[in-house]
Amino acid sequence: MPVQTSRALIGVIHLPALPGSPRHHLPLEEIVDRCVSEAAILEATGFDAAIIENLGDVPFSADRLPPASLACMAVIADRIRGAVKLSLGINALRNDAMAALGIAAACGASFIRVNVLTGVVAADQGLITGRADEILRYRKLLGTQTAILADVFVKHAVTLHAEDVARAAYDTVYRGLADGVILTGPSTGSPADLDDVRRVRAAVGDRPVLVGSGVTAQTVASVLDVAGGVIVGTALKPGGDLSRPVDRDLAAAFVRAAKG
Numbered sequence: 001m002p003v004q005t006s007r008a009l010i011g012v013i014h015l016p017a018l019p020g021s022p023r024h025h026l027p028l029e030e031i032v033d034r035c036v037s038e039a040a041i042l043e044a045t046g047f048d049a050a051i052i053e054n055l056g057d058v059p060f061s062a063d064r065l066p067p068a069s070l071a072c073m074a075v076i077a078d079r080i081r082g083a084v085k086l087s088l089g090i091n092a093l094r095n096d097a098m099a100a101l102g103i104a105a106a107c108g109a110s111f112i113r114v115n116v117l118t119g120v121v122a123a124d125q126g127l128i129t130g131r132a133d134e135i136l137r138y139r140k141l142l143g144t145q146t147a148i149l150a151d152v153f154v155k156h157a158v159t160l161h162a163e164d165v166a167r168a169a170y171d172t173v174y175r176g177l178a179d180g181v182i183l184t185g186p187s188t189g190s191p192a193d194l195d196d197v198r199r200v201r202a203a204v205g206d207r208p209v210l211v212g213s214g215v216t217a218q219t220v221a222s223v224l225d226v227a228g229g230v231i232v233g234t235a236l237k238p239g240g241d242l243s244r245p246v247d248r249d250l251a252a253a254f255v256r257a258a259k260g
Contacts, residue, residue: 008229119161
């Protein structure tokens with residue numbers, strides 16, 4: 001695990017629409033400056049890591065990041081790495097783990113998030129199939145130590161290959177070789193089922209189990225009693241508006257609640 005394995009706090013930096021995507025309107029340098037500023041806020045308020053994801057690039061392709069988005073994410077990640085000492089993660093939406101690994105290798109990011117590492121889900125992009133074999137072999141080829149954090153029963157999708165979350169997590173870790181797993185609610189900003197988190201921890205007790213959606217300053221302490229860490233984005237944005245930058249006061253309040 002690239003950050004502390006107990007009570008890790010990972011803040012999400014949602015990238016505005018990048019060049020080439022339908023909603024793109026900001027100059028790349030403005031996007032870079034905004035992302036670096038958000039990373040600095042996360043570092044100053046006490047987060048352990050940040051993760052960037054190209055949320056503004058909707059609609060997403062299922063498994064192939066457009067070349068312009070890949071290049072822009074690499075530039076942004078490199079600038080963040082040069083500005084802060086936080087561990088950095090990459091999530092190339094919807095599910096391009098190969099691109100995420102390449103970006104991580106280029107800029108020295110510590111981990112990637114993979115929405116579908118094993119099995120099959122039905123999502124708004126269609127059927128998405130896990131490619132753990134290619135991803136793990138590509139990481140070996142790159143010669144990196146980049147950790148792979150994989151979602152189980154990923155949000156905004158229906159899992160088709162398994163009915164039991166604990167069994168799916170077991171296969172993701174011991175057959176797909178994930179370094180840690182992430183549990184979420186059904187959609188962005190919705191809380192995960194803590195009973196599911198407990199069951200997954202029992203199934204994969206030697207790996208970090210993180211909660212990746214719906215955690216707030218009011219709930220983070222209770223979530224961290226069960227999970228090994230949290231990935232938080234919505235709760236750091238004024239009004240929960242994902243298009244807005246991370247807010248310093250909300251980030252500081254979240255960390256105080258988590259560590260208090």
